[in-house]
């Protein structure tokens with residue numbers, strides 16, 4: 001439309017002011033898109049997690065372990081169909097910056113109980129047969145450019161596993177079959193680290209498969225009752241609750257981040273509105289001249305809104321674009337296996353641009369009203 | 385029938401509770417093709433009268449008719465559309481849009497028409513050539529002298545080919561030479577292009593060019609026959 005170039009020329013009138021508005025919208029949208037992605041990651045994981053698997057940890061904390069003898073006790077609880085266990089190894093690959101989840105599992109039962117971890121039968125066989133073998137997620141392989149057959153050396157991150165390096169051979173790559181697992185994890189044999197560790201027979205968490213999800217509460221309670229008043233009391237929850245409680249550990253942070261993002265968005269809105277009001281006020285005479293030439297009040301209104309929209313969509317696109325590029329699965333994988341598939345996706349980015357546009361339109365409403373309602377003769381007199 | 389007819393036009397402004405009378409039952413007729421000069425001391429209501437003719441202000445009572453349109457009773461939207469079609473307005477301070485080139489400034493009123501881009505270009509260049517600034521089309525207002533700016537403003541006023549051109553002290557801010565050029569241009573518009581012109585001025589040299597003169601005094605009219 002022929003008015004578009006008019007809008008763009010107006011936006012370029014004060015380059016510094018326009019640039020600052022673009023920048024502030026960009027920051028607000030960046031923050032918002034990133035936060036949206038985190039929240040999406042949490043809820044996707046919680047949604048997808050199974051309610052027929054219950055997880056047992058030490059009642060005190062996840063970082064304290066339990067003896068292997070708990071396994072038989074849990075198996076004997078009515079309603080438990082299958083059982084597996086795992087340990088958080090916390091190994092460091094070359095540099096602590098290269099953080100990813102690396103977990104020691106009881107391989108056969110773990111793969112049986114987690115069909116979401118997709119591997120071919122050949123890969124599964126190769127992994128099971130090699131005590132020092134490991135499975136790595138497709139995302140990790142991409143991140144570190146690993147190949148099947150490569151040797152991976154991890155430095156133990158927990159004193160418990162000694163100080164000597166652990167060497168693994170990549171036996172295969174798995175794909176994440178649902179949001180309940182991520183593709184950023186390394187899995188290896190529990191036996192291997194148990195034998196070499198300083199303390200033996202320790203388990204980080206047990207996962208029990210239930211025959212019937214409705215029995216989850218009863219079975220969980222029954223498991224915990226088994227270990228009540230023992231030195232190793234437990235706390236059992238469904239995987240869903242477990243994810244949710246993990247998420248709620250970060251929940252306060254979320255609320256905080258959410259409020260900050262909202263505050264930034266609202267502040268940006270006011271700043272943008274004020275800036276636009278200022279520039280409209282400076283243009284009072286010009287607007288009166290355009291009205292004298294026959295421009296309708298409604299056209300002036302649209303031109304001002306269009307200017308706000310153009311500036312803020314530019315800002316939104318920059319903010320969302322940067323978020324899309326730098327906030328992805330490889331970045332900020334701090335939550336390890338617990339917030340799988342976390343990253344700004346195209347939808348988050350589009351929503352971000354939309355938010356930018358919304359900020360622009362809302363910010364422009366009052367200035368546009370001012371511009372379209374001004375009385376021509378008064379505006380002309382003010383300067384003349 | 386006269387092209388422009390103001391009948392018994394009264395205009396007063398209300399500031400707080402006080403009523404400020406500006407025009408008191410003014411009646412004027414301007415024939416088609418006339419070039420009317422409007423003089424009078426500051427504050428006598430000259431600009432107010434011109435604004436009423438331009439349809440950017442409304443009389444408190446009385447009638448303003450131009451052609452066969454009674455503009456004092458047109459609703460806001462229709463009035464804006466009417467201005468775009470029938471009125472060219474020239475300001476004392478040129479009032480060009482600083483971020484637009486001379487070309488784009490002149491094109492501005494044409495954006496409200498259905499003309500194609502090419503047709504608009506033809507009209508803009510014709511108007512710029514009439515004012516002698518065809519070679520300055522790509523210059524911004526700040527790159528032009530005051531006289532040139534006012535000539536661009538005149539091109540903008542006539543580019544839609546309106547029947548009536550209104551000018552509020554068009555030479556008020558110009559040196560004698562530029563003022564002379566602008567006045568010659570207005571005279572050409574009147575004689576060659578048959579525009580009906582109403583010009584407010586303090587400047588006796590400007591008044592000389594008009595074919596009729598009217599004198600406003602405290603909101604009432606004292607006609608002066610041109611010497």
Ligand SMILES: Nc1ncnc2c1ncn2[C@@H]1O[C@H](COP(=O)(O)OP(=O)(O)OP(=O)(O)O)[C@@H](O)[C@H]1O
Pocket residue numbers: 377378381397398399404406424425426427428429430431432433
């Ligand atoms: N919007 C307004 N509100 C209040 N008073 C106004 C308004 N517009 C004009 N006036 C008053 O009306 C009177 C006439 O103003 P106008 O601008 O028409 O005078 P003028 O003859 O053009 O004067 P000048 O030669 O100085 O331009 C002045 O006293 C002015 O203060």
Ligand SMILES: [Mg+2]
Pocket residue numbers: 430431432552
């Ligand atoms: Mg005046």
